[in-house]
Amino acid sequence: SVTxxxxxADGQTIVSVSRDKSIKVWDARTGVCLTTLFVDEPLLDCACSTEAKSIIAVSMAGTYFLRFEC
Structure with a gap:
């Protein structure tokens, strides 16, 4: 499930994280999933940087900092 x-910042992209260890990047206008990334642990929360170039995803074990055009 999504956690x-x-x-x-520009409102064009949504990032979601979930217990299945996935980070998904969505087009906010169309609802289409643009990409799915997987990490080693279930994820708890996420944020996009204000420059919209990075995703921060948090798990119980630590934090992932990913360079990606949000």
Missing amino acids: GCAIS
Whole structure:
């Protein structure tokens, strides 16, 4: 299940994280999933940087900092 989501600063992209260890990037206008990334642990929450170039995802074990055009 989804445990966190964030909207990019320009409002064009949504990022979601979930217990299945996935980070999904969505087009906010169309609802289409643009990409899915997987990490090693279930995720709790996420955020997009204000420059919309990075995703921060948090798990119980730590934090992932990913460079990605949000």
